[in-house]
Amino acid sequence: MGRARGCRRLPAITEHLLGTGARHSGNAGCVGCVHRAVHDQGSLQSRGLSTALSRALGNHTSTTHATHLPHGTSLGSSSMSHDDHDELVPLPTAGRVYSAQRRVRLGDASPGGRLRLDACARYLQDVANDDSRDAGSPNPTAWVARRTVLRVEHFPDYLDLLTMRTWCGGLGKRWAERRYSVTADSTESDRGVAGQAPLGHIEAATLWVHIDMNTMKPIAVPGDFAEQFGQAAAGRTISARLHLPTRPDEAAPTVITEWPLRFADFDVLGHMNNCVYWAIVEEQLARLRLLRAPLTITLEHHDAIDPGAGVLVSVIDRATGFDLWVSTDHDRVAAVVRATAH
Numbered sequence: 001m002g003r004a005r006g007c008r009r010l011p012a013i014t015e016h017l018l019g020t021g022a023r024h025s026g027n028a029g030c031v032g033c034v035h036r037a038v039h040d041q042g043s044l045q046s047r048g049l050s051t052a053l054s055r056a057l058g059n060h061t062s063t064t065h066a067t068h069l070p071h072g073t074s075l076g077s078s079s080m081s082h083d084d085h086d087e088l089v090p091l092p093t094a095g096r097v098y099s100a101q102r103r104v105r106l107g108d109a110s111p112g113g114r115l116r117l118d119a120c121a122r123y124l125q126d127v128a129n130d131d132s133r134d135a136g137s138p139n140p141t142a143w144v145a146r147r148t149v150l151r152v153e154h155f156p157d158y159l160d161l162l163t164m165r166t167w168c169g170g171l172g173k174r175w176a177e178r179r180y181s182v183t184a185d186s187t188e189s190d191r192g193v194a195g196q197a198p199l200g201h202i203e204a205a206t207l208w209v210h211i212d213m214n215t216m217k218p219i220a221v222p223g224d225f226a227e228q229f230g231q232a233a234a235g236r237t238i239s240a241r242l243h244l245p246t247r248p249d250e251a252a253p254t255v256i257t258e259w260p261l262r263f264a265d266f267d268v269l270g271h272m273n274n275c276v277y278w279a280i281v282e283e284q285l286a287r288l289r290l291l292r293a294p295l296t297i298t299l300e301h302h303d304a305i306d307p308g309a310g311v312l313v314s315v316i317d318r319a320t321g322f323d324l325w326v327s328t329d330h331d332r333v334a335a336v337v338r339a340t341a342h
Helices: 030-035 049-055 117-135 222-231 272-287
Strands: 023-024 096-105 142-154 162-170 176-182 201-213 256-257 297-299 311-320 321-328 333-341
Touching: 096 117, 117 142, 117 162, 117 176, 117 201, 142 256, 176 222, 201 297, 256 321, 272 297, 272 321, 272 333
Parallel strands: none
Antiparallel strands: 023 096, 096 162, 142 201, 142 297, 162 176, 176 201, 256 311, 297 333, 311 321, 321 333
């Protein structure tokens, strides 16, 4: 199979940038090698499949469920239940947990001073990349993002010092989950004391599918991967099925707007970076001023967005939040989002 546009630099991306000052505990190695190829991500992390990968994996799309795996690959049945896929397992008592710190800077905060979701996504992809490099596990294959669940208990604020922890949250035959926990440092904030707002706290999980870069097909998670990372997963098995509808309900009032692409939206693979999808979500939070934490946002990836594409954002408001679809002018769904307040 020839290399498609935007994938020619994959070998160079298998070594990710490493930040200093990070630390880990438990056994050597973690789900960090999930991030050693294909993406400059994370997690919330996450990036969607490139156009070449999605075509090779197949586009099986319906009004309720879409997969991009080859014919004959079973991922389980479709479901619209939010509870089926947004479980966020607690910090493990054993196994590798990687930890790093980062401060919320000016360019990461909203005009009101809270951490923006696109900045949060960038933090998660950075700590995932650091964990991957720190684990040092060779991985000649790639992992591609399929779904991210982000639960905001309380938004962190500008200049908060955040502690970010990440670990393996579960394993499947051809996929794995990376969990994240982000908390503001109580020693550097007045929040959390009597009369003040609670400390910033975000939980997240990203599902990754294991791909053979030669055949572009899902392959089994290596045995040594499970041996290294399985302790943190504590035997939890996960499904790779998608849950959100790939098309808006025709009977529901839908607002459709264009999303202009910028040069800065594209990464080293030549397609729109995962964090930009969360910037689209931020536009809805700016519009819906009462929709704030605690809330859960699920983002499912279907296809990549390449330079020059026309991008449309379709939104249906719900009583507890909104559903959102990002699609191209070729009527290809790139991502689906559901935001729900609690």
